[in-house]
Amino acid sequence: MKLLVLGGTRFVGRAVITEALDRGWSVTAIHRGLTGRLPDAVEARFADRSDPSALASALGADHWDAVVDTWSGAPRVATLAARLLRGRAGHYGYISSASVYQPGQREAEASPVVAGDPEADGGDYAAIKRGAELGILESFPDALLARPGLILGPGEDIGRLPWWLARAAAGGPMVAPGAPDRPLQYVDVRDLASWLLNALVNGRRGPVDVISRSGHATTATLLEACLAATGSTAELVWIDEERLAAAGVEPWTQLPCWVPTTGEYAGFLEADTTLAARTGLSCRPVAQTVTDTWAWLQTEGFPAQRPDRPVHGLPPELERALLGDGSEIRSATR
Numbered sequence: 001m002k003l004l005v006l007g008g009t010r011f012v013g014r015a016v017i018t019e020a021l022d023r024g025w026s027v028t029a030i031h032r033g034l035t036g037r038l039p040d041a042v043e044a045r046f047a048d049r050s051d052p053s054a055l056a057s058a059l060g061a062d063h064w065d066a067v068v069d070t071w072s073g074a075p076r077v078a079t080l081a082a083r084l085l086r087g088r089a090g091h092y093g094y095i096s097s098a099s100v101y102q103p104g105q106r107e108a109e110a111s112p113v114v115a116g117d118p119e120a121d122g123g124d125y126a127a128i129k130r131g132a133e134l135g136i137l138e139s140f141p142d143a144l145l146a147r148p149g150l151i152l153g154p155g156e157d158i159g160r161l162p163w164w165l166a167r168a169a170a171g172g173p174m175v176a177p178g179a180p181d182r183p184l185q186y187v188d189v190r191d192l193a194s195w196l197l198n199a200l201v202n203g204r205r206g207p208v209d210v211i212s213r214s215g216h217a218t219t220a221t222l223l224e225a226c227l228a229a230t231g232s233t234a235e236l237v238w239i240d241e242e243r244l245a246a247a248g249v250e251p252w253t254q255l256p257c258w259v260p261t262t263g264e265y266a267g268f269l270e271a272d273t274t275l276a277a278r279t280g281l282s283c284r285p286v287a288q289t290v291t292d293t294w295a296w297l298q299t300e301g302f303p304a305q306r307p308d309r310p311v312h313g314l315p316p317e318l319e320r321a322l323l324g325d326g327s328e329i330r331s332a333t334r
Contacts, residue, residue: 001025001201004064004089006049006071006081009036011155012095012189013070017042019193030058049077056084066091066200069136072308075128079118079135082143091200092140098149098209098271100130104264108272109147109207133207144199145207146192149271150257153189153289154296157303160256161226163313165294166302168226168234173323175314176236177244177251177258180220184257185269187211187281188289195281202279210281214270217286219258225290239322247322249314256312 003020007013008029014036020027021041028043038044047058049071067089071078082092102112116130117123118138123131136143152161167174192210199208223236241260244251251259259265273281305311 001066002064003027003197004062004067004085005029006067006069007031008038008042008070010070011157012151012192013068014038014155015153015189015193016068016070016196019190019197023197025197028062028064030055049081050074052080052084055081059084059088063088064090066093066197068093068095068196068200069132070095071132072097072125073128074122075116075118075120075131075135078132079138082136082139086139089140091142091144091203092136093144093146093196093200094133094136095196096133096145096147096207097125097129098147098211099126100133100147104266106267106271109209109275142203142205144196144204146196146199146210147207148187148192149209149211149269150184150186151189151192152186152257152293154292155189156293157306158309159303159305159312161290161293162297162302163256164223164226165230165290165297167313168223168232169230171232171234173237174223174234175255175319175322176219176223176238177249177255178219178238178241178260180218180238182219182258182261183215183269184217184219184222184286185211185214185271185273186217186257188284191281191283195276195279198280204279208275208279209271209273210276211271211273212281212283213273213277216283221286222257222290225287226294228287229291229294237323243322247318249318249322253310253312254314254318 003025005017008017009031017027030045030047032048033046045058047054049055100113105111114126114130116127116134118131118135120131133145259268
């Protein structure tokens with residue numbers, strides 16, 4: 001298989017490239033050359049994708065069996081790439097997001113989605129992902145739209161699981177949000193990459209919510225895995241949703257991977273992922289994801305904060321307030 005990856009130096013793109021190389025595929029990657037370093041086996045081509053002439057030059061006249069695009073910026077950039085590759089790729093896969101569904105209405109792939117403009121220069125995350133989907137579908141009506149939700153695993157540069165691991169390693173009383181058995185729904189980046197390449201080979205088309213079943217893990221099993229991986233003696237102190245809300249804690253960002261069970265987040269971690277399972281998604285245990293992520297962090301160090309994503313993690317002063325006066329919390333510095 002000849003695979004073209006648009007991007008490839010970060011989290012999901014890097015996992016896709018690693019999986020493809022492990023399968024013996026021939027891989028070309030086009031990126032700006034500003035972040036990360038690709039394996040030597042990859043044919044690297046450099047271009048600013050927002051520049052039509054630069055991208056066209058980097059693509060040349062080549063054809064590929066499959067294309068994977070991980071773009072999460074202006075939809076017009078993804079739309080341009082698909083137009084330039086029309087008729088030159090057997091299958092086209094786009095890493096979209098479950099964020100494209102209307103808030104509070106996501107149940108499965110047929111759920112209503114937000115509006116999107118394929119020629120837009122910006123917008124909120126949901127709109128730009130949907131706009132990119134529409135732009136790609138204009139040139140590749142049979143494109144595969146992978147819609148993961150929470151993505152974890154080695155290489156994560158968003159700061160969710162890395163923050164929990166750093167916090168666990170810091171020790172001391174540690175805020176654990178909500179109910180211990182709160183279902184968690186996510187996908188390991190390596191399982192996402194494996195499913196994606198299999199789906200492209202098999203000619204899968206249309207949207208698929210590539211994420212584990214709800215309850216594949218829980219808040220407790222995730223945090224307990226963080227303690228085990230880091231060898232921490234930190235004490236998990238469970239704080240109920242009402243207290244967290246009263247303290248002004250921001251779900252998902254200040255408490256990564258967690259949202260309350262009510263209000264605007266109702267059903268957020270309980271989507272039907274039957275199609276993903278039926279089309280071959282196999283999810284490894286949460287302990288393996290956590291342990292491998294900690295090992296990667298010990299080898300590579302904590303990644304720099306991405307400018308396009310918010311800072312994740314509970315501020316120490318807010319955690320002290322939740323735990324009560326006199327708690328000694330060491331800063332989970334990176």
